[in-house]
Amino acid sequence: MLRLTKVNKYYRVGTHSLHVLRDIDFEVEDGEFVAIMGSSGSGKSTLLNILGILDDYDSGEYRLGDTIIRDLSESRAAHFRNRLIGFVFQSFNLLPFKTALENVALPLYYQGVARRKRNQIAMGFLERVGLRDWADHTPSEMSGGQKQRVAIARALIGKPRLILADEPTGALDSETSAQIMELMSEINRSGITVLIVTHDPEVAARCQRTIRLKDGKVMSPEAAAAAAAAASHPGMRAAT
């Protein structure tokens, strides 16, 4: 599905250059369900932005499907985001003045699908996340869990091959989180590759595999195992 080879990313802050990602190397197969973990500042959000073609990288190679993602024009990037990738955000990022249905249908608007058809398809996806009755409500009338379901429906409507989720349960209580994660697993079972950035071990535990980042590097399997053990220790967990 995707492969990163020696990807480096710097942020220039004034005269200083911040090395955010260092020689990132990993591969995700089609249909995998992967968690990306790391403490804040480990570079996981930057990594997700690069994977989502929302940000570019300085060296190395990022291959998505058969395409090397490098120096794409804005329009090409928009096209890939629209057709290949579905985004799920921590803060949902629904448009407040649009109804749930219109929010879900938005990616199809940018594909040039006619409104009637678009809304019809969107209704199907809302039904799939269990919110058919909420189609005409605006986000302000919905709970956090409902909003995230709408966002997931929106991420799915473009029939993406990859779902990128940035802390999708970060703003939700544990019960709702579990429901959202169940939905994510279900999506994964339908054949879509899912990548979740999280610092919640429970979320990571529901994924098939975890990639751990520390100081901009992918941790070796041994170090990752030690970190996982430490994270599952009750005393350490309180600290994170």
Place this chain on the structure above:
Amino acid sequence: MFDLDKWKEIWATLRSNRLRTFLTAFGVFWGILMLMLMLMFGSSLESGSKRQMKGMATNLLFVWGQQTTVAYDGLPPGRGVRFKTSDIEVLRRLPGVEWLAPRLQLGGFMNNFTVGRESKTGSFTVMADYPEFKNIVAFAYEAGRFINERDIAENRKVCVIGKAVREQLFEPGEKVIGDYIKISGVYFQVVGVTTTLRTGQQGERDANTIFVPFTTLKSAFKMGDRVGFFAMTAKPGVDGPELERQVKDALRRQHRVAPEDNLAIGSFNMFVMFDKLNTVFLVLALLGWLVGGATLLAGVVGVSNIMLITVKERTKEIGVRKALGATPYSIVTMVMKESIILTAIAGLIGVAVGVGFLALGHFALAQAQDSPMGPPDVSLWTVMKAVGILVTAGALAGIMPASHAASIKPIEALRAE
């Protein structure tokens, strides 16, 4: 273009900020309305002035004798210049003269004369004229005709009277043509009644004028070989100042006036007058465009400003849209369309209100014949130009905000809270 979705998108964003949309739109509305009112005002003054001058040739020149101010040819300054009948042939031969009308007023310039008929009397201007005069100031005739060549040749005691003269000396419905009026003890047969095409003061004077053949007046009242003043028109292609130069040079030679003496012969040049008037109206129109345009520009800057603020406020929304696959082009067109729609709708309302005022002004001022303001005439073409300007202005107003919107990086936008 007629994609309902896009209009719905635009409508949703404009609606979500009602007050701001309204205030911005008002700026544009006011701008275009001011522009139209300014142009209307200029046009109204212009048509008012033109109405006053209607019926007069625009290539008209009047010359009259004054006093010399320079000693010349052994003659002292301060000598009065009096035109004579012998000047007529000299002027007729000038290359620039089209129609020449020597004129003489009974009793002197600007003096009225008591005229009677049966028991009725009135005070009127009595002018001695040649037939050519009807080519210089156009008249319509209530009845009869103007003075003709035979009147001149035979020194006929005939006259053409103005409408006001007829009204004062004759009963309504009374037969006028063929009847006689008495001017200073001499009877003149009425052969025509004029109705003037001019309005205002000039029209008033025309209505109170009695025209008699030039030659008759001279013989009947023993006025010698005097000519009061000359009215003439320029041949096509000869401009006013050129005609004036030719005429004055000839008259100076005739009357032994120094070539540099500009005060000896007075003149009124309609060309120059028209030129001046046209300049005034041009300046007025320019001023209209300038002031109206500046007001409109202020409105447009307002739109641009508001759009920019809107874009900044919608940074996150634009970021989300980009993450979902919006191309820079779709973002640019979204913002530009909003801008154009806002400007165009507000502007068109302004145009509509302006056209309303135009119709009102036209109606009111067409009635008031003596008003210096005539009916305004702002053409459809001007309105179309205004609409064109609006759409362009809307697009221009949208450029900066739109390019800002397109340059928003989705990651930064998504980070913004």
